[in-house]
Amino acid sequence: MTSSPLLEMNALGIDLPLDGTVRTVVHRADVSIHEGTAVALVGESGSGKSLTARSVLRLLPQGARIHGDLLFAGESVPAMKPERLRAFRASDVAMVFQDPRAHINPARSVGDFLVEGLTTARGVPAAEAAKKVTGILREVGIPDADRRMRQRPHELSGGLLQRVMIAAALAAEPRLLLADEPTTALDVTTQEEVMAIIGEAREARGLAMLFITHDLELAAAVCDRVVVMYAGSTVEEVPAGRLRSGAAHPYTRALLASRPPVGDPHAPLRSIKGWPLSGFEVPEGCAFSERCPRVQDPCHSDTPQPRMAGDSRTACHFPHTHSPEEVGSHA
Ligand SMILES: Nc1ncnc2c1ncn2[C@@H]1O[C@H](COP(=O)(O)OP(=O)(O)OP(=O)(O)O)[C@@H](O)[C@H]1O
Ligand SMILES: [Mg+2]
Structure with a gap:
């Protein structure tokens, strides 16, 4: 895609005052959304999905600090003056939350x-x-x-x-809708209806969306791209249509494996060993290293940087590899 994104987060970080000190809860979020497209942000509880979404509207807890780039249509959101921020919130980006009440x-x-x-x-x-x-x-x-x-x-x-x-x-x-688990609190039939309504409204308006969910399959079904977040960092981004075949990060693979296969809802669920971490708990090196089946020495000392491979981006020292036809040849 050649046009510049509507929303662009480059190495976005969020620090929060916690227990008398300032702690980093989002280390590195890289999320770009082009006009009219939908990007899913998935990951376990506490990984920083909501804070990342809320940063777009600067709806963060008192004392929060943002670092890195956060641009909307090329304009820096952190640099907006109060009057501009009010207009931006009133007309450019809207948010729907998990708990409407x-x-x-x-x-x-x-x-x-x-x-x-x-x-x-x-x-x-x-x-x-x-x-x-x-x-x-x-x-x-x-x-x-x-x-x-x-x-x-x-x-x-x-x-x-x-x-x-x-x-x-x-x-x-708005030009961008931030939907933070908008259906999690609803029963299954209502969830489907609400997702259909959002889909129809997006299509009618050419509305872009950042869709937060725990559900990888739902993410892939309603979005164009899927971004996976772990312990305060986005660790992988893949086109939705190639989520199963193209996921290279061991965490994404583990999330996929923890779901029953499509068509076999009774297959046993495999859970990921260990507990998810919050951003402020991450060890040195790769945040997933303690739970990773592919862990090797460098993972304990060097933080993996995101790297493009085909049309995916993965931050892992030892990603799964794919055959060339799986990776594709997108620009
Ligand atoms: N107001 C706050 N003050 C202090 N810490 C916070 C605050 N809001 C969030 N955090 C911490 O920041 C981390 C990320 O929180 P966030 O709500 O973004 O996670 P999440 O990925 O949306 O999780 P969930 O799936 O449970 O909604 C968590 O460790 C959380 O405890
Ligand atoms: Mg949340």
Whole structure:
């Protein structure tokens, strides 16, 4: 791909104040998303997926520091002044979270929440805003929009409320959607419906997406590229269509192996030995070395740097190799 990415993180790091000191929780995140495409960010709990996504909107805990490059359409996000940051949050990038109830005022009506998002942040006149959100609610599968707008959040099921949050995100007409495990709290049928709604909305608008999930297969199904994160670093990036054949990092392979094979949901699950680490716990060398079946001496002392091979990128001293036809010949 020749055009420059819509979102570009190069060696992005995040430091947080923890227990009276400053600790690095994200060491190195390399994530690029081109206009209209979808990138999945996968990895175990605590690996830094949410912080990485939140850094795009600078929605980080008090005292957090970002280092490295974080560019949106070529503009540095960390360098944005408050006024520009407000406009950026109101119109360029929107976020949908795992738990919609934690991100909506329970005392206000759904309609007030949606309309205020447009009137306050974007200066849209109230009547126009109401008409617009009604249309978007219908688009996300809420036909009785007028009734729903009068209700309070607790009167809506989790699935309906997540649709409201997606509607709020879409109303801002963003170019990039950050979806942080948007379906994890929902039952399976509702999960599928919500993913379908996001897919349709993306297609209709040419909307780019960063999709966070624990589920590698879902990641590959709904995204163009899959980025795997471990203990605060992105360790591999592969095109979604070649996730199984092209994954070279032992961690990605282990994640894939820990899932039952497609078509055989009753096969035993294999877990990865040991525990996942958080970014601030990583040892010297490769963070995965303690759990890695391919570990050798250099892994304990040298941090592996990301290297391109074909259209994939892997940070590993001893990656799995593929036959040439598997690796492909993309620029
Ligand atoms: N507000 C905070 N203050 C201190 N540490 C934090 C804060 N938020 C996150 N962390 C720590 O940073 C690390 C990465 O957290 P993050 O929430 O990004 O992980 P994650 O990959 O999204 O995990 P999960 O899959 O459980 O959502 C974790 O060790 C977490 O404990
Ligand atoms: Mg998270």
